[in-house]
Amino acid sequence: MPLPNDEAQSSADALSALSVLPGSALTSTALTERYKSALLGVFGTPQRVLVRGSGSHVWDADGRQYLDLLGGIAVNTLGHAHPLLSSVITSQLATLGHVSNFFTSPAQITLAEQLLKISGAPGGSKVFFTNSGTEANEAALKLSRRNRGTADKPRTKVIALENAFHGRSLGALSLTWKQAYREPFEPLPGNVQWIPAGDIDALRAAVDETVQAVFIEPIQGEAGVRELDVDYLRAARAITHEAGALLIFDEVQTGMGRTGQYFASAPIVPDVMTLAKGLGGGFPIGAMITFGHQTSDLLNPGDHGTTFGGNPVATAAALATIHVIDKDNLLTHVADTGQWLTEQLRAISGITAVRGRGLLVAFDLEKPIAAQLVSAALDAGFIVNTTGPHTVRLAPPLIITREQLATFIAKLPALIGQGLMTYKEN
Structure with a gap:
């Protein structure tokens, strides 16, 4: 099929022409079959084929609408097709798309400055850009290996927390707690020791002059949105400082306003x-x-790299995201909306616990019907996910409204009932 003339057809027409094989129907069934024959099956069969999004909603190939309460797993900060974000990405790509890190761009420099500002970083702090959270954690693990101590007192060990999730590449996987993720790929890099999350005594006992770094998620998202209290984080700061170990916060899921503040x-x-x-x-x-300075100086020129990291389009997108968060006062919106959401969830029969901060929320069900509830919710037009047999996680776009969330709250008792019926039948 020839490519469309840009002046004669819309971008939607162009995407359609590029994505549909001759003679194929753009239906969920047909596209799912094409997926299964062409893509590696590490994700299983897709739950739906999504073709369009706007705000907090998406639509599948059969025209069905869904309220996106997962946000691409805490990714779609501004929802779908946000006009400013779309405009900035398009304009930057039309101006300068990729240059490699032999060069830099105004967007890359400005974003680094913005991140240092909003994180309250002291003088001498620096930024390294990657393409994903896994790559960011890989870089942090690699940097921690340079905190090696001395010849007579070498540092060789890294501490991570039970139930932690830091990614699935070999380095990041070595920090990830879940046995099912790790065991098929062992032996993994590193000398990693896991300790109970939130236990200050266990942390104090584990961190000594042999430890290079301690990795901590302030809220363990994949573990079911389990927050570590501020006293534990303060203790971690004091204990690592005293021992000369690096304190590394993984804010991949919790950062950028997800909890009602820029960083949890x-x-x-x-x-x-x-x-x-x-x-x-x-x-x-x-x-x-x-x-x-001390941490930033651990990696020298040539010690690490990336081809795509910090490219002009990605950094422009991040600048646009930060701009909208600030301009639209989304941090306050997230804090207020998240508090309202947790209060509503706690009032629903069949829910035994609600955890989270801002718009990173999980709720536990009395029966192990989380998978059944996720399926029933999808059929009813809501995208949520499960982190365990009893637990459902919500991480919607930060722009979502109470009115939109209320439609889910209103349906949730019936969805729990459907889940129970399916569970009993099986």
Whole structure:
């Protein structure tokens, strides 16, 4: 099929022409079959084929509408097809798309300055850009290996927390707790020791002069949105500082306004922070921030690199995302809306616990019907996901309204009932 003339056809026409094989119907069934024959099956069969989005809603190939309460797993900060974000990405791509890191661009420099500002980083702090959270954590792990101690007192160990999730590449996977993720790919890099999350005594006992770094998610998202309290984070800061170990906060899922403040770990200042997901509002970008001269000097020219990281389009997208967060006062909106959401969830029969901060929320069900509820919700027009048999996670766009969330709250008792019926039948 020839490519369309840009002046004669809309961008939607162009996308359609590029994505549909001759003679194929643009239906969910046909596209799912094409998916299964062409893509590696690591994600299983897609739940739906999505073709369009606007605000907090998406539509599938059969024209059905869904309220997106997952936001691409905490990625779509500004929802779908946000006009400013779309305009900035398009304009930047039409001006300068990719240059490699032999060069820089105004967008890259400005975004680094913005991240240092909003993170409260002291003088000497720096930013390294990546394409994802996994890559940001890989960079942080690699940097931590340079905190090697001395010849007579070498540092060789990294501490991570039970139930942690830091990514699925080999380095990031070595920090990830879940046995099912790790075991098929062992032996993994590193000398990693896991300790119970939130236990200050366990942390104090584990961190000594042999430890290079401690990795902490302020809220463990994949574990079911389990928050570590500020006293624990303060203790981690004091303990690592005393031992000479790096304190590394993984804010990949919790950063960029998700919790009602830019970073869930604030006001605690780590040695390293990793970001991704919501940073680009849906455009792939990650970042590692190193705090202060001493940490920033651990990596030298040639020690690490990336081809695409910090490219002009990705950094422009992140700048647009930060601009909208500030301009539309989304941090206050997220804090207020998240509090309202948790209050509504706690009042629903069949829900035994609600956890979270801002618009990163999980609720536990009395029976292990989370998978059944996710399926029933999808059929009813709501996208949510499960982090365990009893637990459902919500991470909607930060622009979502109470009115939109109320439609889910109103349907949730019936969805729980459907889940129970399916569970009993099986």
